Structure formats: C-alpha cells, structure tokens
Amino acid sequence: xxxxxxxxxxxxxxxxxxxxxxxxxxxxxxxxxxxxxxxxxxxxxxxxxxxxxxxxxxxxxxxxx
Numbered sequence: 001x002x003x004x005x006x007x008x009x010x011x012x013x014x015x016x017x018x019x020x021x022x023x024x025x026x027x028x029x030x031x032x033x034x035x036x037x038x039x040x041x042x043x044x045x046x047x048x049x050x051x052x053x054x055x056x057x058x059x060x061x062x063x064x065x
Contacts, residue, residue, distance in 0.1 A: 004053040013053055040065055 003013040022032025031039050041064045047055035 001053050001056075010050050010053045014049060014056075 001013075003016050004010055008016065019028070019032045022028045022030075029038075034040055034042065041062075043059050043063075044061040045055060046058040046060045049055045
C-alpha cells in the first residue's frame with residue numbers, strides 16, 4: 001500500500017512485491033510469477049487489487065506449495 005501511496009500505480013506496486021522483488025534477489029527463475037516449473041504460493045482475493053490496492057486485504061483462499 002505504501003508503494004501506491006508513494007506514487008506507483010496499483011499494478012506497479014503489485015509487480016514490485018512479486019516479479020520485481022524476485023528479480024532483485026536473484027530468484028526470478030523460481031519465484032515471482034505463475035509459470036510452469038516455478039514454486040507457487042498464491043492467494044485468491046474476493047476483490048480486484050488493480051481497482052483498489054487495499055483489496056489485497058480480501059483474501060479468500062491461500063495455497064502454499
């Protein structure tokens with residue numbers, strides 16, 4: 001939420017927390033996005049975080065692999 005408050009779009013803030021973060025720590029080949037062969041812990045939300053970044057708080061399901 002703070003990234004969005006700092007001026008990033010909701011999409012940019014979500015990328016910073018996922019794909020960009022994985023690239024920064026050198027793990028983009030294994031984590032950071034949903035692709036065949038990657039590790040995937042994921043959440044299913046009730047509301048779209050692209051519409052409102054605080055919708056990341058509406059977790060319905062969690063899958064941990």
